[in-house]
Amino acid sequence: MGRRPASFSRVAQPVRTLWQRFAFTALVLAAFGLMLLGKADIVVVKRLQIAAVDAVAPILEVLSHPAAAVSKSVETVISLRDLHAENERLRLENGHLKQWQHVANLLESENKALKRLTNHVGPPPASYISARVIAEAGGPFVRSALLNAGRRNGVRRGQGVVSEDGLAGTIVEVGELHSRMLLVTDLNAQIPVLIGGAREPGILVGDNTNHPRILYLPQNNRVSPGDLVISSGHGGMLPSGLPVGTVSSVSESGIHVKPVVDWTHLEFVRIVDYRMQGVIPGPMDPPPFTVLAPDPEPSLVERLGVTRGKTDR
Amino acid sequence: MKTSFVQRMDLWARHLMPAATTLLLVLVSAVPLGIPGYAQISPAFTLMAVFYWAVYRPDLTPPFVVFLTGLAEDLVHGYPIGLTAIIFLAVYGVATTQRQTFLTKPFFIAWGGFVIISFGAFLLDWVLMSLFSLAWIIPDTVLARFGLTVALFPAMAWLFVRIHRYLVR
Numbered sequence: 001m002g003r004r005p006a007s008f009s010r011v012a013q014p015v016r017t018l019w020q021r022f023a024f025t026a027l028v029l030a031a032f033g034l035m036l037l038g039k040a041d042i043v044v045v046k047r048l049q050i051a052a053v054d055a056v057a058p059i060l061e062v063l064s065h066p067a068a069a070v071s072k073s074v075e076t077v078i079s080l081r082d083l084h085a086e087n088e089r090l091r092l093e094n095g096h097l098k099q100w101q102h103v104a105n106l107l108e109s110e111n112k113a114l115k116r117l118t119n120h121v122g123p124p125p126a127s128y129i130s131a132r133v134i135a136e137a138g139g140p141f142v143r144s145a146l147l148n149a150g151r152r153n154g155v156r157r158g159q160g161v162v163s164e165d166g167l168a169g170t171i172v173e174v175g176e177l178h179s180r181m182l183l184v185t186d187l188n189a190q191i192p193v194l195i196g197g198a199r200e201p202g203i204l205v206g207d208n209t210n211h212p213r214i215l216y217l218p219q220n221n222r223v224s225p226g227d228l229v230i231s232s233g234h235g236g237m238l239p240s241g242l243p244v245g246t247v248s249s250v251s252e253s254g255i256h257v258k259p260v261v262d263w264t265h266l267e268f269v270r271i272v273d274y275r276m277q278g279v280i281p282g283p284m285d286p287p288p289f290t291v292l293a294p295d296p297e298p299s300l301v302e303r304l305g306v307t308r309g310k311t312d313r
Numbered sequence: 314m315k316t317s318f319v320q321r322m323d324l325w326a327r328h329l330m331p332a333a334t335t336l337l338l339v340l341v342s343a344v345p346l347g348i349p350g351y352a353q354i355s356p357a358f359t360l361m362a363v364f365y366w367a368v369y370r371p372d373l374t375p376p377f378v379v380f381l382t383g384l385a386e387d388l389v390h391g392y393p394i395g396l397t398a399i400i401f402l403a404v405y406g407v408a409t410t411q412r413q414t415f416l417t418k419p420f421f422i423a424w425g426g427f428v429i430i431s432f433g434a435f436l437l438d439w440v441l442m443s444l445f446s447l448a449w450i451i452p453d454t455v456l457a458r459f460g461l462t463v464a465l466f467p468a469m470a471w472l473f474v475r476i477h478r479y480l481v482r
Contacts, residue, residue: 023375027376027377027380027398028402030398031380031395031398032399033395034394035393035394035395039445052388053388056388059340060343064345067345068347070346135343135390136344137389137390137392140457140458141392141438141442146343173391180391207451208451263350266345267347
């Protein structure tokens with residue numbers, strides 16, 4: 001190391017020894033402080049956090065490409081091995097699906113006719129934003145993934161994320177260039193669902209295992225293993241009818257669901273832009289420069305430009 | 314002895330290597346690999362790096378770097394911010410106090426030390442996370458992750474030794 005001028009080191013030395021002595025303790029305290037601040041959902045902290053992830057999102061995206069290429073080439077080799085068997089299986093399945101398509105067409109036309117008859121008002125149409133999974137959260141505590149689409153692409157908090165199989169998760173955090181999706185298996189994920197032919201309403205609650213549970217089912221429900229679980233659209237966050245999973249076990253300890261999504265091949269996903277505004281405005285959504293909580297929604301009276309005092313009854 | 318500007322830059326770059334590779338590991342460990350169940354039990358590569366450098370070159374990874382690594386891990390993985398920073402600082406603190414016992418001994422002693430210290434780290438992680446989310450988190454994946462981390466430590470240590478040799482060359 002180069003020598004520094006004596007006067008500088010004379011001034012810096014006491015500061016440096018002081019820092020060296022207390023740096024460790026100070027940093028541990030700072031980490032605890034940050035954890036508490038994070039728990040309090042303070043907007044500034046959240047904003048800084050999102051900005052920091054935004055900054056590394058491009059690097060993560062670059063890194064995710066070679067990894068995807070490697071896993072794809074491995075897959076290609078494996079699929080080459082059982083190409084013949086796969087072909088036979090698909091031929092068989094195609095036959096079945098053709099029959100199903102016929103049934104579906106019949107049912108669709110019947111459904112349309114019945115809807116016309118009863119003047120049924122359908123849900124608003126949804127549009128989709130395609131995105132790539134650029135990072136998966138490692139570790140046993142969180143089930144989330146980073147996507148390379150953000151506010152700039154029209155992603156908003158609360159939107160659903162679907163893979164080609166069905167519902168994979170919901171958007172919980174949105175930056176300029178990235179967004180974070182919470183998988184349906186995460187401890188904090190709660191999705192309103194309908195189960196089986198009887199369309200029993202319930203809530204799918206994740207517990208960080210691969211088989212989330214169903215809670216808040218009505219009494220005397222008729223749920224059995226193998227029943228299809230679809231999103232109900234209650235709460236206005238997600239469109240109804242998205243496949244979520246199938247009931248894998250019904251026991252004393254609860255009803256468990258096997259999600260339809262193939263987590264291993266989660267590379268491209270679509271974010272459902274469903275214009276229902278069902279999500280409660282969180283601390284990130286209100287206009288900037290608020291410190292703690294968003295301003296309350298202006299009441300109808302205030303929006304019409306009439307002061308409260310005058311209109312008091 | 315006067316060193317030229319280029320030499321000083323070279324030394325500076327070498328001294329940055331431990332911190333830079335540790336931060337890079339944060340990003341690399343988040344890359345989706347498409348292996349079934351990998352994301353949940355992916356080994357804690359950064360924890361290995363923090364331990365290794367705390368034992369062999371704590372002068373190049375001061376507590377501040379360890380703190381930043383923890384924060385970066387929290388941000389990228391979406392953990393409660395500050396959680397991993399606490400874990401890494403704890404590992405760093407314990408490892409630096411015990412480093413004299415590891416330095417003169419063969420590698421498997423250091424490995425044994427890593428087993429004990431990382432077990433403490435995973436336990437602390439699990440307790441803090443359970444407290445933070447006020448829920449009982451099933452510890453089976455934590456144990457699987459601990460096992461994989463401990464098993465892969467020699468392989469990563471080999472890589473760190475390469476970097477270490479490059480530093481002193």
